[in-house]
Amino acid sequence: MRELIVLGTASQVPTRHRNHNGYVLRWDGHGLLFDPGEGSQRQMLRAGVAAHDLDRLCVTHFHGDHSLGLAGVVQRINLDRVPHPVTAHFPASGQRFFDRLRYATAYRETVHLVVEPVHEDGQVLARTPEFTLVARELSHPVQSFGYRLVEPDSRRMLPRLLAERGIRGPDIGLLQRAGELRGVSLESVSEPRRGQRFAFVMDTRLCDGVYALAEGCDMLVIESTFTDEDHELARDHGHLTAGQAGRVAAESGVRHLVLTHFSQRYTDPTVFAEQAAGAGFTGEITVAEDLLRVPVPPRGR
Secondary structure, eight states: OEEEEEEEOBOSSOOSSOOSOEEEEEETTEEEEEOOOTTHHHHHHHHTOOGGGOOEEEOSOOSHHHHTTHHHHHHHHHHTTOSSOEEEEOBGGGHHHHHHHHTSSOOOOOSOEEEOOBOSTTOEEEEOSSOEEEEEEOOSSSOOEEEEEEOOOEEEEOHHHHHHTTOOTHHHHHHHHHSEETTEEGGGGEEEEOOOEEEEEOSOOSOHHHHHHHTTOSEEEEEOOBOGGGHHHHHHHTOOBHHHHHHHHHHHTOSEEEEEOBOTTOOOTHHHHHHHHHTTOOSEEEEOOTTOEEEOOOOOO
């Protein structure tokens, strides 16, 4: 299963209908929680996400709407005695904030929390058989990093060519592992299959890091705090507009654009999609809502 679960979509101030930030990415057997703002623990309960589902916590920066929920989530992980290690990523410059949130109150530690801060632009945070996780620096008043998850490229087996060469059943797996079987090469009965790509871009102005994260993504989750009419506010406060997010997606070849992190000043969410499309993006657009589940698009050829 590969899907995005939206816990909250508000920016600095929550509203009656929007919780502070929080996003869970289910990626096969992995669960990555991004930017747990205040109230994330309760939103997880409402969304059917258990503490056991999480194995990584990824914080872009230490403004409250992106991190105040970390204390509750960490304590819930320990309360539920999650049986596997949980790894936390965050800007190394915010280590003191992470430590304060982790130990905000007294509780019993029962889980191995692996602390792996982000020290530099382009740092590789994880390499697993399912994905590589990389951080890229963004442009915000405090240090901020976005996250990019890339599945390794592989090959798609072609049944017609396999049948022509008499390869079937368990022999297909042998061929995939060995690269050759009875004189038949893997390349001759398969075609390249591009790995899926996902990126998470929060509070930032337009910068090289935004484009590096978005490049070729199947799904891009990106802040669009302001509408285009308020582009000066966006620039001054270190944020993007909906049109800028759409332009990034269009120029980067994104397939599915998820807009989120909306200022409380706007009451009509449709304007964000309209402005993103007006900037030239022709792919699928989702204006995020609390508790929405968004499937990662199927692999393209």
